[in-house]
Amino acid sequence: MLRLLSSYGNMFSSRATSLSSAYRLASEFGTFGGNFLPRSPAAGSYLLSTVNPYPRRSVFSLWGGSKATEWSRAVSEAEKIVGYSTSFLSLRCLLSDELSNVAMQMRKLVGTGHPLMKTARRLFYDDPHVLQTRGLLVLLISKAAGPTPNNSESTDGMTSGIYQSQRTLAEIAEMLHTACLIHKGLVNIKTEPLNGDALKDMEFGNKMAILSGDFLLANVSSGLATLNNTHVVEIISSALGDLMKAEFTRLRDDECNSIQPRDGATVEDWELQTFYSSGSLMAKSCCAALILADHPKRLQDAAFEFGKQIGYAHRLHQEIQQLVTDNDNGNDLTAASLPAILYTQEHHCINRQCELLAQEPISSKQVLNILKSDKEVLEKAKKMCSDYGQSAFSALDLFPKSEAKNALKKIVKAVTTF
């Protein structure tokens, strides 16, 4: 397994530290009894929850930026509350026999530019801007809701205030997100003018991407089956359906690139798009976590609302960050982002020529150039972001006061401040 991890490290980075960080990572897992891999997420999370409750943050600093931003502070505190680091949730399922097979074959993809490499790189580097916190939010909201109301005195079956089934659900949510990310990163062969070796590489990359994504989806299904709750199966399956729908909406073209349609887009379009592509998974997995502990419907609905609003807030936060800062965090500002939509609406571009309404996707740089000049759009977007944050806060009102609830509030604050 050490060899495998070092091969991952070598594949994705030429930095000399990659090998040592791979070893550090391996030793992190090595504390979990040395053998790997429990196929069932339940067994895996049990291992994680019983061993090494407070992982060292230094591993993160080796793999990515260690800037003490408000975001990373909020995440860091939250992870202490739920008992373990959640950034490795999707990583663990990647280290199975089938996917190690894929990893070995993926060596052929180095240097080809297939999106699968980019996705895999993002999964390994703890990019502070990457929201790998679906799992974290599920765990926090589970803890915030407390023990099951039928038996609120006993804390049987809870580790750090969270039931085993809820931990499994958190992992399932992360796995689902990873699977969809991998599947979205396929190359459409007919639109790319490729021939010979380049074509073979892309086809091979596609094959690996499909198999890996399918493997993760199969794991999601069997994980859901172990939870023994058909309502949870239903709601998480509908989240998967929503994630798929996200690529077929008005704000996507035939190649699943982000565009605005010719007649312009509205805020509702953006909200629907964001709900499908990220809010739905967050909302439904938070709701499902509470279903697992038999909480009343109004609390489940509050969890759903919280997930939905924080989904909006986080997406908008990412888009605004692109406008105010200069870092390239891998999230491109597109013509279908909310600032772009606000700009289009404000300037009544339906009647006049507007570059943002082009049918072909325009580059992020061009979008930035157009939008940076407009201060009003920025202010409006910031206001909307804090409105979403407010809705998230009010959704939390139904939850009793607790450490976990404070952590959630801090996370909301982190995504609404600029």
Add this chain to the structure above:
Amino acid sequence: MSPAWTSLMSVANVVRCRRFIGRIAADSLKSYRNYTTRLKPRTTVVASPLTSSLNVAKHSIITQDVTRCNIVNLRQFSTDGSISNVLTEEKEDIDPFSLVQDDLNHLCSNIKQELRTDVGCLFDISSYHFDGMGKFFRPMVVLLMAKACNIHVAYNVLDDSGSKGSIPLSSSQKVIAMLAEMIHTASLIHDDVIDKAEMRRGKPTVQKLWGQTRAVLTGNYILAVASIALARIRNEEVVTVLTQILEDLIEGEFMQLGSKEQENERFSHYLKKTYKKTASLVANTCKAVAIISQCSENVIEIAFEYGKHIGIAFQLIDDLLDFISNEIVLGKPASADLKLGLATAPVLFAAHQYSEINPMIMRRFSQPGDIQRTLELVAKSDGVSSTLFLAKEHCKEAVKNISQLAASRERQALINISHRVIDRLK
């Protein structure tokens, strides 16, 4: 080799020259069946499933004489005390399809109802393959099994053989049939992207029309809708059984990626892969409907075993047809397996006789001329006939299992399906 044998082989050669259409293939297969039933049957019966049929197959490879193989006439089953005599009487009368035709006719429209969504062209793409052109083999088996199990339970509970009348299908069982078709279609869509296939069931594949990304996402969407429908049955055991299918499907795909070096391991690897990719779906959906009809453990096991053997036989015939049929009949290009570098049953059998096939298997038929040479060698060998024999063994095993259920038209239909699996052309 006997004259009949040589003539069979020459017929097979002619077929492979693609001058004749599937009718000739059917004739050759039928003549083979008549030929073998004239033989003096052995008394030993294949007792237990997979491994013993594998042993018999291996035995036939070793002796290299198909004529001495263990081919037992179906009629012999009726003399076995534990199986009822209903078997042989209405053998040819019951058309399995007609027994469940109503439900199958509604299948596609029910599936489309579940898939309906306003989001863009997602509905159009996802309902593309649910146009009634499929064989509906899997839902048919599932529905018949459901009815047969319901009747079996009714007989045991009521203990009267009187009212054979309409024992209804529960709506959950109909949903399982829907799920069988949906999961199958979703996996087909993904497979077509992986295999870069351009035609399926006589029309262009989803990936050709809409691109790879949308094809894969649509497959996922169909799976999501299927999972929602599955959850609504509100039966946790059924959920566990059906999620096993998804695991097996992907495991089968991964098994296909790798190839075994040892020749001995290759056949068992192939059979295991066949189970995972094809039979698991049929077996587990049959098991699911048996669970819903609240059968005993024994009957659930019977349903599973039937599904498993029928599924494996189905895939073996599929692999066989890939060799001897042609594009018009199949609806998709033939020799597809070889072109993908896959060594299926006929090739594996032939490799025992002609060891020059072995290096070609290891390099996945990648060198020019490999595919042509393999086709020639398979034609010369008894690869095709051995595959047919193995498929028949599995069908027999399936019949043996299903015959333990209470007598009914549906049970007879399930038995007739095993004949159809062998006789089919596409």
